[in-house]
Amino acid sequence: MKPPTSVDVARAAGVSQATVSYVLNDSPGARVGDETRERVKEAAARLGYVPHASARALRTGHSGLVLLPLSQARTGRLAQNLLDAMEEALRERGYTLVQYGERRLKGAAAARSWAELRPVAVLAEVDRLTRPAVDLLKSSGVKAVIGLSAERPSPLVPVLMYDHEALGACAAEHLVSRGRTRLAAVVPRERGIDRMGVGRWRGVCRVAPGAERIDLAFSEEEAARFASRTDLPDGLFAYNDEYAMLVISALHDAGVRVPEDIAVVGADDLVIAGLMRPRLTSVRADSTTTPGELIAMIDEIVRGERAAGPGVVLSGYVPRVVVRETA
Amino acid sequence: MKPPTSVDVARAAGVSQATVSYVLNDSPGARVGDETRERVKEAAARLGYVPHASARALRTGHSGLVLLPLSQARTGRLAQNLLDAMEEALRERGYTLVQYGERRLKGAAAARSWAELRPVAVLAEVDRLTRPAVDLLKSSGVKAVIGLSAERPSPLVPVLMYDHEALGACAAEHLVSRGRTRLAAVVPRERGIDRMGVGRWRGVCRVAPGAERIDLAFSEEEAARFASRTDLPDGLFAYNDEYAMLVISALHDAGVRVPEDIAVVGADDLVIAGLMRPRLTSVRADSTTTPGELIAMIDEIVRGERAAGPGVVLSGYVPRVVVRETA
DNA sequence: ACTGATCGATTATACGTATAAGCAGTTGAT
DNA sequence: ATCAACTGCTTATACGTATAATCGATCAGT
Numbered sequence: 280m281k282p283p284t285s286v287d288v289a290r291a292a293g294v295s296q297a298t299v300s301y302v303l304n305d306s307p308g309a310r311v312g313d314e315t316r317e318r319v320k321e322a323a324a325r326l327g328y329v330p331h332a333s334a335r336a337l338r339t340g341h342s343g344l345v346l347l348p349l350s351q352a353r354t355g356r357l358a359q360n361l362l363d364a365m366e367e368a369l370r371e372r373g374y375t376l377v378q379y380g381e382r383r384l385k386g387a388a389a390a391r392s393w394a395e396l397r398p399v400a401v402l403a404e405v406d407r408l409t410r411p412a413v414d415l416l417k418s419s420g421v422k423a424v425i426g427l428s429a430e431r432p433s434p435l436v437p438v439l440m441y442d443h444e445a446l447g448a449c450a451a452e453h454l455v456s457r458g459r460t461r462l463a464a465v466v467p468r469e470r471g472i473d474r475m476g477v478g479r480w481r482g483v484c485r486v487a488p489g490a491e492r493i494d495l496a497f498s499e500e501e502a503a504r505f506a507s508r509t510d511l512p513d514g515l516f517a518y519n520d521e522y523a524m525l526v527i528s529a530l531h532d533a534g535v536r537v538p539e540d541i542a543v544v545g546a547d548d549l550v551i552a553g554l555m556r557p558r559l560t561s562v563r564a565d566s567t568t569t570p571g572e573l574i575a576m577i578d579e580i581v582r583g584e585r586a587a588g589p590g591v592v593l594s595g596y597v598p599r600v601v602v603r604e605t606a
Numbered sequence: 607m608k609p610p611t612s613v614d615v616a617r618a619a620g621v622s623q624a625t626v627s628y629v630l631n632d633s634p635g636a637r638v639g640d641e642t643r644e645r646v647k648e649a650a651a652r653l654g655y656v657p658h659a660s661a662r663a664l665r666t667g668h669s670g671l672v673l674l675p676l677s678q679a680r681t682g683r684l685a686q687n688l689l690d691a692m693e694e695a696l697r698e699r700g701y702t703l704v705q706y707g708e709r710r711l712k713g714a715a716a717a718r719s720w721a722e723l724r725p726v727a728v729l730a731e732v733d734r735l736t737r738p739a740v741d742l743l744k745s746s747g748v749k750a751v752i753g754l755s756a757e758r759p760s761p762l763v764p765v766l767m768y769d770h771e772a773l774g775a776c777a778a779e780h781l782v783s784r785g786r787t788r789l790a791a792v793v794p795r796e797r798g799i800d801r802m803g804v805g806r807w808r809g810v811c812r813v814a815p816g817a818e819r820i821d822l823a824f825s826e827e828e829a830a831r832f833a834s835r836t837d838l839p840d841g842l843f844a845y846n847d848e849y850a851m852l853v854i855s856a857l858h859d860a861g862v863r864v865p866e867d868i869a870v871v872g873a874d875d876l877v878i879a880g881l882m883r884p885r886l887t888s889v890r891a892d893s894t895t896t897p898g899e900l901i902a903m904i905d906e907i908v909r910g911e912r913a914a915g916p917g918v919v920l921s922g923y924v925p926r927v928v929v930r931e932t933a
Numbered sequence: 934a935c936t937g938a939t940c941g942a943t944t945a946t947a948c949g950t951a952t953a954a955g956c957a958g959t960t961g962a963t
Numbered sequence: 964a965t966c967a968a969c970t971g972c973t974t975a976t977a978c979g980t981a982t983a984a985t986c987g988a989t990c991a992g993t
Contacts, residue, residue, distance in 0.1 A: 282724075282746045284949055295973050300951055308952090310971055329746045332722040333663035334949035337978050342660060375719075378705035392702075395659040397609075419609045419656045499880070524881045531883060551878055553826070554851045556858060611979055622943050627981055635982090637941055661979035664948050 283326040292322035299323070303330070336397060341420070344398040345369055345577070348379045348389070348407070364570035372578050374399065387411040394419035399581050405429045408436055423580040423587055430478050437580075437591035439573075441564065442598075443475050447482025449598035450516040450544040450562045455486060457606060459514030459542055463491035465522050476518050479546070483516050497522065502529035513541055514606070520545035520552050523559055527605065542606035558603035568594035610653040619649035626650070630657070663724060668747070671725040672696055672904070675706045675716070675734070691897035699905050701726065714738040721746035726908050732756040735763055750907040750914055757805050764907075764918035766900070768891065769925075770802050774809025776925035777843040777871040777889045782813060784933060786841030786869055790818035792849050803845050806873070810843050824849065829856035840868055841933070847872035847879050850886055854932065869933035885930035895921035 285303070289296040294315060301309035302319040311319075322328075336342040347362075366376040377396075384392060390412035393401055401416055405426035413435045416424050429438035447464060454462055464483040466476035483490045491512055495501050506529035517523035523545030527537055537543055537557060545552060548563035566573075573594055579585035612630070616623040621642060628636035629646040638646075649655075663669040674689075693703040704723075711719060717739035720728055728743055732753035740762045743751050756765035774791060781789055791810040793803035810817045818839055822828050833856035844850035850872030854864055864870055864884060872879060875890035900921055906912035 280745075282721075285951095286949075296950080297952075297974080298972065301972095304951080306952080310969090312971060315971080327742060327745050329718055329721040329742070331664070331724060331949050333660040333669060333724060334978090335951075336660035337658070337664055337948090337980090338950045338952085340978070376706075379703075391656055394609075394656040397658060397660060415654060415656070418607075418654050497877075521877055521881075524878060528881045528883055550824075550848060551851060554848075554855045555882075556855055612981095613979075623980080624944080624982075625942065628942095631981080633982080637939090639941060642941080658979050661948090662981075664950090664978090665980045665982085667948070 282331075283328045284331070285328070288319065288323045288326055288328050291326060292318045294319060303328075341399050342397045343374050344396055345374050345376050345400045345402065346379055346393050346396065346398040347376060348393060348401070348403050361566070361570055365574060368571045368574035372574065374578075387415055390415045394421065397421075399423065400425065400577055402427055402439075402577075405433055405436075405438060408433070410435060422583075423577055425577065425587075425593065428475075430475075432590045432592055435589050437587050437589065437593050440592050440595045442596065443478030444482035444485065445596075446546060446562055446564055446598045447479035447516060448485050449482075449600060450479075450546065451483040451486035451490070451514075453544060453560070453562075453600045453602070454514035454516070454542055454606060457514070457538075457542055459512075460487075461491075461512045462487040462514045462516070463493050463512035464516040465493050465495050465518040465526065467518055467522065468494055468496040479516065479518060495522070495526075497525065499525070499529065502526050503532065506530045506533035506535060511535065511541055515541055515543045517543055517545050519547050520549040520559060520561055523561070523605070524551065524555060527555070527557075527559070538605050544600070544606045548601050552601070552603065555605075557605050560603045560606040561601050562598050563601060564596035564598050566594060567597050609658075610655050611658070612655070615646065615650045615653055615655050618653060619645045621646060630655075668726050669724045670701050671723055672701050672703050672727045672729065673706055673720050673723065673725040674703060675720060675728070675730050688893070688897055692901060695898045695901035699901065701905075714742055717742045721748065724748075726750065727752065727904055729754055729766075729904075732760055732763075732765060735760070737762060749910075750904055752904065752914075752920065757802075759917045759919055762916050764914050764916065764920050767919050767922050769923065770805030771809035771812065772923075773873060773889055773891055773925045774806035774843060775812050776809075776927060777806075777873065778810040778813035778817070778841075780871060780887070780889070780927045780929070781841035781843070781869055781933060784841070784865075784869055786839075787814075788818075788839045789814040789841045789843070790820050790839035791843040792820050792822050792845040792853065794845055794849065795821055795823040806843065806845060822849070822853075824852060826852070826856065829853050830859065833857045833860035833862060838862065838868055842868055842870045844870055844872050846874050847876040847886060847888055850888070850932070851878065851882060854882070854886070865932050871927070871933045875928050879928070879930065882932075884932050887930045887933040888928050889925050890928060891923035891925050893921060894924050 285299045286296045289299045298311060299319055301311055302316050303323060369376045386409050389407060394416055398421055400423040401421055402425045405428065408424065408426050413424055424436045426433050426436045426438035428441040430443050432438060451462055462483055464480040466480050467473055480492050493505060495505065502525045517526050523543055527543055530537055530541065535541060545559050545561040548561040552559040552561045576585065576593055580587040612626045613623045616626045625638060626646055628638055629643050630650060696703045713736050716734060721743055724747055727750035728748055729752045732755065735751065735753050740751055751763045753760050753763045753765035755768040757770050759765060778789055789810055791807040793807050794800055807819050820832060822832065829852045844853050850870055854870055857864055857868065862868060872886045872888040875888040879886040879888045903912065903920055907914040
């Protein structure tokens with residue numbers, strides 16, 4: 280038994296398929312009597328009719344999908360709340376947010392698989408939006424291609440900035456204001472996040488020229504080796520809260536006092552930051568745009584009411600220090 | 607300019623649309639000359655042809671989508687790796703994994719929005735798979751409806767078990783083996799996870815009848831109030847690693863020694879567990895089934911080669927203690 | 934040289950929906 | 964009384980694809 284179609288509903292209600300469509304979408308220009316309206320709705324409910332998204336997409340020419348191919352799960356409550364808010368805002372405007380894995384495929388191949396769904400918008404990490412990928416998406420009808428977590432404006436697409444340098448500079452300024460002079464920044468060795476680490480380190484250098492760059496894998500051994508150095512810096516930006524915790528543990532084991540001997544700043548302001556002892560000082564980046572505003576902008580781009588030239592910055596983040604005990 | 611269709615490719619290659627379809631899908635029963643094959647492929651590449659997933663879905667009757675409507679982001683590297691592996695296994699079999707928010711919609715309304723995409727399979731949390739929801743999905747053509755994180759077999763759908771009681775029992779056994787006699791378990795007050803907390807607490811009771819149930823919100827105040835009690839238990843299962851960290855911090859501030867005065871066990875074995883001081887002992891649940899096996903089973907259900915009756919348990923998790931310093 | 938069979942393609946059709954266009958029957962204005 | 968305008972519906976069509984059915988040409992076997 281196949282799922283009921285609008286034709287089945289029409290037959291059950293004794294009307295034409297067109298009428299069913301008019302009623303269930305209550306289309307603006309449609310003129311249908313109240314009594315007929317009721318009959319159609321009742322029949323649809325009784326049969327358990329569910330519209331066929333593919334058929335609708337084929338007919339209308341667009342799927343109403345907004346694709347969000349994230350290669351890493353955004354951890355933390357913040358990101359999840361953001362996603363929820365975005366989804367609701369999109370739903371209100373008739374879009375459907377779809378999160379979509381696709382880690383393995385690269386460049387244009389990934390873009391091809393996105394394009395098959397004929398989304399109206401694609402929000403992806405800037406790194407994956409290469410020239411051929413963007414061309415492919417555009418030519419397949421995607422209205423808005425938007426880069427996420429960009430460090431700088433993109434020559435290809437409008438971006439949602441996430442200014443790692445500003446984050447690093449913010450942390451460094453706090454350390455300097457605490458009287459620290461020999462600054463350093465941790466740069467993770469993990470592939471994929473290393474480039475963000477470099478950005479944050481550069482931000483530190485902007486405030487404290489010549490700040491040391493400490494390349495560190497996420498392991499207790501490497502952290503212990505760092506902690507046992509005799510020429511430790513007196514102020515450290517640890518890339519994020521997890522690295523901060525790793526390093527602080529190692530420092531603690533090595534008998535180095537935090538923050539007396541070395542002040543440490545994390546990033547992201549995770550839940551654990553407030554639970555550690557000593558409590559972790561952390562920089563966080565708050566979006567200057569609400570999810571609703573962001574979605575509204577995307578909607579305008581999709582509808583062609585707003586230009587979406589490259590170089591445009593849709594939204595920014597403003598870094599802020601949450602001062603606790605480690606710095 | 608609209609995206610090129612298979613008709614455009616056909617025109618460019620000087621063949622019929624049917625031939626294009628045969629070539630690009632290399633259909634088993636199709637007989638096309640090698641020279642023509644090449645011409646078609648070349649034309650498709652030159653025009654940047656991307657097949658239209660909706661049109662294909664409409665024609666074939668199924669979308670090849672596997673829907674994964676998760677209401678909470680699965681945090682932690684483990685879950686993300688699992689997702690990646692599942693996605694690749696699905697891709698190899700021609701499916702597409704789509705992650706899909708939909709926090710707000712409840713019951714049948716959520717099911718309706720899933721059904722619109724005509725997925726072949728839906729993997730959702732058991733709580734959301736109510737009777738009407740399952741009926742709706744089934745009648746809209748979904749072949750496999752599978753419940754995730756179930757505590758017990760479902761009367762409606764096959765489930766992927768996540769046995770919270772077993773997890774609690776495992777933690778309790780470890781505490782007992784350490785000589786602890788007055789056990790307690792934290793049950794979070796946060797809505798949505800409270801029921802999992804209750805399951806874990808019940809597991810503790812199975813090993814240590816009469817174990818105390820400690821309802822706790824995630825706040826330092828409540829944790830401090832607990833830590834200042836005079837009648838503290840001597841063994842605590844803290845629900846998960848974050849709660850464990852919260853409680854241990856509070857105990858530390860109150861001058862209670864861990865593990866001497868009170869042994870604490872977390873759950874999930876997060877990265878932070880190994881970084882805390884003292885290092886956190888944690889129970890973790892490892893899947894007994896590889897993602898590939900799970901996907902293979904789903905594939906069999908979809909293709910009708912395997913019955914998918916309710917009560918069937920697709921895969922289990924086996925709990926395991928990672929012993930560190932807090933217990 | 935006639936008949937099947939095989940090869941390499943084409944033609945035709947249906948999937949489920951949205952919407953433009955059309956068409957009776959009724960109402961309102963002059 | 965006549966015609967236009969409106970109401971409440973139906974008919975017809977196209978979206979892009981997969982695939983069954985068909986068809987001309989070449990070829991092997993008697």
